[in-house]
Amino acid sequence: MQRLRRLFDLLAGDPQAERAVPPTGFTARLTVLTAGAMAFLAVFAMALSLATGRLADRWAAELAQTSTLRISAPQGQLDAQTEAALRVLQTTPGVAEARALSADEQRALLAPWFGPDLPIESLPVPQLIEIIEDADGYDPAGLRARLQAEVPGAVLDDHTRWREPLIEAAGRLRLLGLVSMGLIAVATAAMITLAANAALAANAQVIRVMRLVGAKDIYIARAFVRRFTLRALIGAALGTLAGTLAVMLLPRTDAAGGFLTGLGFQGLHWLWPLVIPILAALVAFVATRQAALKTLREQS
Amino acid sequence: MIELDNVAYSYGGGELFSGLDLSLAPGSFHFLTGPSGTGKTTLLKLCYGELIATAGQVRLFGEDARALDRDAVALTRRRIGVVHQDCQFLDHLPVAENIALPLTVAGLPAMPDDLRDLLGWVGLTRQAAQRPPELSGGERQRAALARAVIMSPEVILADEPTGNVDPEMSQRLLALLVELNKMGKTVLIATHDMSLIRAAKPHVSARVLRLADRKLHLAGADL
Numbered sequence: 009m010q011r012l013r014r015l016f017d018l019l020a021g022d023p024q025a026e027r028a029v030p031p032t033g034f035t036a037r038l039t040v041l042t043a044g045a046m047a048f049l050a051v052f053a054m055a056l057s058l059a060t061g062r063l064a065d066r067w068a069a070e071l072a073q074t075s076t077l078r079i080s081a082p083q084g085q086l087d088a089q090t091e092a093a094l095r096v097l098q099t100t101p102g103v104a105e106a107r108a109l110s111a112d113e114q115r116a117l118l119a120p121w122f123g124p125d126l127p128i129e130s131l132p133v134p135q136l137i138e139i140i141e142d143a144d145g146y147d148p149a150g151l152r153a154r155l156q157a158e159v160p161g162a163v164l165d166d167h168t169r170w171r172e173p174l175i176e177a178a179g180r181l182r183l184l185g186l187v188s189m190g191l192i193a194v195a196t197a198a199m200i201t202l203a204a205n206a207a208l209a210a211n212a213q214v215i216r217v218m219r220l221v222g223a224k225d226i227y228i229a230r231a232f233v234r235r236f237t238l239r240a241l242i243g244a245a246l247g248t249l250a251g252t253l254a255v256m257l258l259p260r261t262d263a264a265g266g267f268l269t270g271l272g273f274q275g276l277h278w279l280w281p282l283v284i285p286i287l288a289a290l291v292a293f294v295a296t297r298q299a300a301l302k303t304l305r306e307q308s
Numbered sequence: 309m310i311e312l313d314n315v316a317y318s319y320g321g322g323e324l325f326s327g328l329d330l331s332l333a334p335g336s337f338h339f340l341t342g343p344s345g346t347g348k349t350t351l352l353k354l355c356y357g358e359l360i361a362t363a364g365q366v367r368l369f370g371e372d373a374r375a376l377d378r379d380a381v382a383l384t385r386r387r388i389g390v391v392h393q394d395c396q397f398l399d400h401l402p403v404a405e406n407i408a409l410p411l412t413v414a415g416l417p418a419m420p421d422d423l424r425d426l427l428g429w430v431g432l433t434r435q436a437a438q439r440p441p442e443l444s445g446g447e448r449q450r451a452a453l454a455r456a457v458i459m460s461p462e463v464i465l466a467d468e469p470t471g472n473v474d475p476e477m478s479q480r481l482l483a484l485l486v487e488l489n490k491m492g493k494t495v496l497i498a499t500h501d502m503s504l505i506r507a508a509k510p511h512v513s514a515r516v517l518r519l520a521d522r523k524l525h526l527a528g529a530d531l
């Protein structure tokens with residue numbers, strides 16, 4: 009309660025205290041510019057975090073649920089082995105559904121490389137079986153062992169082998185985005201502390217006079233804290249606006265189909281950037297308050 | 309009000325004074341004289357908590373000055389009006405706002421009527437909107453005195469209030485300080501100007517202290 013009151017005291021407007029401390033043009037501009045630039049960067053870091061987070065979740069969900077069985081066998085044995093494999097799969101715990109792809113589906117898979125109208129029936133193309141897992145999943149090692157015994161031509165591809173590093177990369181990118189936001193906050197705090205210290209040094213005589221006529225530290229600090237908090241808020245609001253517009257205007261490259269289209273905000277996530285100016289103001293508040301009270305304590 | 313017990317002040321360059329006793333009783337009037345550089349300003353700074361004695365005890369309204377935290381020092385200064393040797397104004401604010409500054413920083417409203425009366429009392433009505441650097445020496449000293457008394461303090465400490473001011477203006481400033489003492493305020497004036505002390509003689513019963521040879525002496529008979 010006491011702390012809350014002090015917080016309020018520090019932010020409450022006092023035009024007289026504001027007048028006592030003369031405005032210092034360059035620290036004001038420095039703070040607005042820094043907060044703006046940092047907020048702009050923070051929007052991208054935030055977009056990166058959210059997008060890679062979504063990507064990692066989606067990939068993880070997809071690959072946790074599907075896998076493929078490939079059956080290579082001489083032409084005469086292919087159907088028999090496919091039948092055998094499907095029987096094995098039907099009795100495998102954790103497999104919700106197993107389905108042999110039709111010739112049309114297989115042709116569609118090959119079309120990007122061989123073009124349409126590939127006479128697939130006359131080629132020694134392996135048969136693919138799509139496996140959909142239930143929530144618990146199956147044991148790949150156990151399944152492989154059973155298949156080896158009953159369907160010698162079967163190869164189980166459980167996707168993890170090639171997709172796991174991608175999920176890890178996406179998770180890492182999300183972490184990098186979060187670390188970037190942290191670094192941006194720290195850099196902002198450092199810059200604002202420097203600017204606040206410059207303002208305090210430039211006003212050493214003003215502070216001295218205010219102390220001499222009976223001003224408490226908190227009163228003097230308030231004039232600086234209010235100013236820097238407001239400047240950071242305004243700068244960060246402008247920077248956030250610019251950054252959000254830039255993300256909105258990113259070209260929609262749907263053809264690329266992957267990562268790039270994902271960079272941006274979706275749905276309610278568009279509200280997240282609103283947090284940035286508030287955080288910037290909070291950072292400025294704490295940084296300036298620390299700087300001001302420290303400087304005041306060091307003076308007579 | 310303000311009591312010094314066996315007080316000493318030393319700094320890097322050595323000891324300025326020691327074994328100093330002084331008691332400013334309510335309603336008393338003191339002059340503090342002595343050659344330049346003997347520590348008159350330093351002694352005043354001990355009395356409003358800007359410096360801390362290196363030995364002995366300074367009591368401000370009964371409190372040990374050494375034990376006061378920063379907020380308590382601020383509150384104590386609101387009860388002591390100081391006319392600083394170098395005035396200490398905020399040059400970017402008009403004279404009237406400088407005079408009202410102690411009220412402002414205490415979060416108290418400056419009553420326009422009171423402020424106008426005070427400006428009239430020190431004869432600065434016309435200069436209210438000017439900036440301190442535009443004032444003459446005597447005007448600055450009177451503005452400093454107005455600021456020192458705006459909180460209606462119990463004690464007024466004036467450090468060379470008549471420095472670089474012509475004799476006629478000195479008389480006017482002295483008259484204001486004597487008037488404040490008649491209103492019951494405790495007054496201490498540090499000055500090396502002996503003519504000022506002689507001029508005060510007919511109007512007030514004052515005690516004259518002399519700081520010399522690192523000690524505080526009672527300068528002959530009280531005036």
Ligand SMILES: Nc1ncnc2c1ncn2[C@@H]1O[C@H](COP(=O)(O)OP(=O)(O)O)[C@@H](O)[C@H]1O
Pocket residue numbers: 319320321324342343344345346347348349350351
């Ligand atoms: N902390 C300090 N550091 C250096 N010099 C000091 C310090 N305090 C006082 N002095 C010196 O002590 C002397 C006394 O100063 P002051 O109190 O202003 O004397 P007065 O007001 O009688 O002229 C001055 O020469 C000043 O430079």
Ligand SMILES: [Mg+2]
Pocket residue numbers: 348349350393467468
């Ligand atoms: Mg002096």
